[in-house]
Amino acid sequence: MSELSAKAEKLDAADELAAKRGEFVLDEVVYLDGNSLGALPANVPGQVSDVVLRQWGSLRIRSWEESGWWTAPERIGDRIAPLVGAAAGQIVVGDSTSVNVFKALVAAVRMAGEGRDEIVVDATTFPTDGYIAESAARMTGCTLRPVQPSQVPGVLGPRTAAVLLNHVDYRTGRLHDLPSLTAAVHAAGAYIVWDLCHSAGALPVGLDEHGVDLAVGCTYKYLNGGPGSPAYLYVRRDLQPRFDSPLPGWNSxxxxxxxxxxxxxASGALRGRVGTPDILSMLALEAALDVWEDVSIESVRAKSLALTDFFLECVGEYVPQGRVESLTPAAHEERGSQVALRCDDAGTVMKRLIERGVVGDFRAPDVLRFGFTPLYVGFADVERAARVLGEVVGGS
Amino acid sequence: MSELSAKAEKLDAADELAAKRGEFVLDEVVYLDGNSLGALPANVPGQVSDVVLRQWGSLRIRSWEESGWWTAPERIGDRIAPLVGAAAGQIVVGDSTSVNVFKALVAAVRMAGEGRDEIVVDATTFPTDGYIAESAARMTGCTLRPVQPSQVPGVLGPRTAAVLLNHVDYRTGRLHDLPSLTAAVHAAGAYIVWDLCHSAGALPVGLDEHGVDLAVGCTYKYLNGGPGSPAYLYVRRDLQPRFDSPLPGWNSxxxxxxxxxxxxxASGALRGRVGTPDILSMLALEAALDVWEDVSIESVRAKSLALTDFFLECVGEYVPQGRVESLTPAAHEERGSQVALRCDDAGTVMKRLIERGVVGDFRAPDVLRFGFTPLYVGFADVERAARVLGEVVGGS
Known part of the structure; x- marks a missing residue:
């Protein structure tokens, strides 16, 4: 046994979250793509089957009341709330992340009022946020200003209406400083919208604590809600009476x-609802959230950092120097729950990794992306992934 | 056996679609609420189980390609197309009806161009269409003009940008004249958006034949896609290059x-996509559409009219005169696939009907609504529903 294998064994033995893996359907594959699609929680199939056969098949229309379908968006929002540091009554689930970005940004511009006609957006954002921000700007008479997140404080001013930022960069895994950026936006009299897709379920967010105005996120990554499961929208309680949705469907x-x-x-968070919620996807998500019942997000964060630290250590050992370059910050306070490695032939390398049972993903043109979901990834997985990577890129 | 029971028996015996009922999960209840939530097609549970256990649970991220998840919105759109008289390549599935109304109306106003700043909307519409139309008007600098559908031709003019109409009124069941209203809108140089929620799957729509510009609809009523299953958007082929979406998410x-x-x-219908599609709900819908494989929409329409005719006949026989009043037009060319009966104590009456195994729904303040889904409702069901209604309201 190599030194790193032995270390992995020790780390796994001491891992408080190790038993959580048993609550997921997994196999021999090292699954490091939970930041794209979370694995299947073991209690989801039974719940989905109940929704289809009993709730829909037998109760049919009665389920809107009797099975709690109608109130699912806010009930499930309250299940997500503690994971992102929000008190109840501020999150609704529904629609896609893109649609929620649109709601949040337009509402933010409307809150900002006359004279503020600029939307600042993360230039390195996941593209959809930028496209939707452009549309929101166009439809509210604003100008869109894309900048690097670090430059945000410098461009804020009396014309800034809203700022849209990603908590963790989808490509590099860089964690941005939510408290200080939020404070800077507020100091300029503007409104902040955080995209939590790559942070919720992986690290503490502290929405209430840091006075965030609006936030959106998906539920199919670290929250394991299933493919395309509905996204969510957070509207801080005191802003809810002023939340003026561009999509005022009958559900709101x-x-x-x-x-x-x-x-x-309506009053409250459900003002963010639009049309009829997609019940099958939504109740699969509700079941998926059960795995969080006895887990603290702080323990998840601690393990996440230990996993990415260990991965970087193993890569340093197994991969010939210069063959890959980490785009993910070394400093813990700047790191999400993934490691991105720049690699010239990343597309081919990822294909070979997957063939050998190590699943990450490839982001064009040259990034190998590995996501670490602390609820089901262990240290032996990490060691194996780095070892296979070393073999694939021609290391020892 | 009463005369009407005997007649029901004969009609059922001659019903070409009678065997279709076996493809749904049904029980002793007379389910006349398929215009709110269609019954469960029998092949859906198996398909959903495969999506959850194998596609998500085992293939995980690979399913975006290997299980055809990524192309589901346009593939399933092409399954719906023949049911609404559309050639392939013009429909995408995704998001709620409300969100699709927003996309369609904003895109229509943008197609209409400068100088056209009025959106005409059905004043009797299902409310969400009106709310969303108001938002679309506000965000595109238009004025909203709500009118009765029959008055639409009279208010069209050089300022009309877009017109949003319901093919079948959700409350009264009145079928509007799609060909002539579409022609009138076109004659005024404006764009038409049809809401097909209460007609698709119940009667021929003829989108291509009548040159409709844009259309939206839900899939959980006569298409039996399941609670909150995704809606769809039709954009006529020659208009697609000019379809300028207010929700340009990365999927488009x-x-x-x-x-x-x-x-x-993107080019084509998928320009109407937005964010990541909700795969569970979407693939349940895909399985639900299998029941249409060997059915013509013309035969569905013929049976639908026979069912509503027979229901009105039975109500005339079993319900004391003056106790209820039909809001649904007697003329076939003005009738959808439901019968709405005005009744002073409609709320209480519907409650009693449901207790006695006849499920319709109540629409405030005084409407009993009965939907007739030709694929699984038979003539004996109709006779029983009217008979129980007669007993509940104190008839013979």
Missing amino acids: HAEPFGMRGDYEP | HAEPFGMRGDYEP
Whole structure:
């Protein structure tokens, strides 16, 4: 046994979260793509089957009340809330992340009011956020200003209406400083929208603590909600009365079954709802959230950092120097739960890794991306992944 | 056996679609609420189970390609196309009806161009369409003009940009004249958006034949896609290059995995996509559409009219005169696939009907709504529903 294997064994033996792996459906593959699609929690199939056969098949329309379908968006939002540091009543689940970015940005610009006509957006963002921000700017008469996150404080001013940032960069895994960036945006009198896709479920976010205005995120990465499971929208409680949605569907009406011609928004987080929620996907997500019941996000973060530290250590040992270059910051306070390695032939390398049972993903043109989900990835997995990577790129 | 029971028996015996009922999970209940939530097709549970256990649980991220997840929105759109009279390549599935109304209306206003700043909307519409139309008007600098559908031709003019109409009124069941209203809108140089929620799967729509510009619809009513299953958007082929979406998410990009900062829309119907599709709900819908494989929409329409005719006949026989009043037009060319009965104590009456195994729904303040899904409702069901209604309201 190599020194690193022995170390992995010790780390696994001391891992408080090790037993959590048993709550997922997994196999021999080292699955380091949970930052793209989380693995299947073992209790989801039973719940989905109940939703289809009993709730839909037998109760049919009665399930909107009797099975709690109607209130699912806010009920499941309250399940996500503690994972991102939010008190109940501020999150609704539904629609895609892109649609929620649109709601949040337009609402933020409307809150900012007259005279503020600039939307600042992370230039390195996951593209959809930038495209949607451009549309939100166009439809609210704003100018879009893409900048590097580190430059955000320098461009804020009296014309800034809203700022859209990613908590963790989808490509490099860099964690941005949410508290200080939020404070800077507030100091300029503007509103902040955080995209939590790559941080929720992997590290503490502290939405309430840091006074975040609005946030969005997906649920199919570290929250394991399933392919394309619905996204969520956070609107800070005191801003909810001013949340003026560009998508005021009947589900956000104060009296949805009143079938009234005039629109009167509901109070609270459910003002962020739009149309009929996709119940199958939504209740699969609800079941998937059960795995969090006895887990603290702090322990998840501690293990996540230990996993990425150990991966970088193993890569340093197994991969010939200069063959790959880490794009992920070494400093813990700047690192999410993934490691991105620049590698000239990344596309081919990832293909070979997958053939050999190590699943990460490739981001064009030259990035190998490895996501570490602390609930089901162990240290032996990490050692094996780095070892196979070393073999694939021609190391010892 | 009463005369009407005997007639029901004969009609059922001659019903070409009678065997279709066996393809659904049904029980002793007379289910006349398929215009709210379609019944469960029998092949859906197996398909959903495969999606969860094998595609997600075992293949995980590979399923985006290997299980056809990525192309599901346009593939399933092509399955819906023949049911609404559309050639392939013009429909994508995804998001809610409300979100699709927003996309379609904003795109229509943009197609109409400068100088056209009025959106005309059905004043009797399902409320969400009106709320979303108001938002679309506000965000495109238009004025919203709600009118009765029959008055639409009279208000069209050089300022009309877009018109949003329901093919079948959700409350009364009235079928509007799609060909002539479409022609009137076109004659005024404006664009038409049809909401097909209450017609698709119940009667022929003829989108291509009548030159409709844009259309939206849900899939959980007569298409039996399941609770909150994704909606769809039709964009006529020759208009697709000019379809300028207000929700340009990464799924509608010409090169979605290029992760490019600049937005370049894809060509074709998939320009209407936004974010990551909700795969569980979407693939349940795909399985649900199998029941249409050997069914013509013309035969469905013929049976639908026979069912509603027979229901009105039975109500005339079993319910004391003056106790209820049909809001649904008697003329076939003005009738969808439901019958709405005005009734002073409709809320209480519907509650009692449901207790006695006849499920319709109540729409405030005084409407009993009965939907007739020709694929699984038979004539004996109709006779029983009317008979129980007669007993509940105190008839013979």
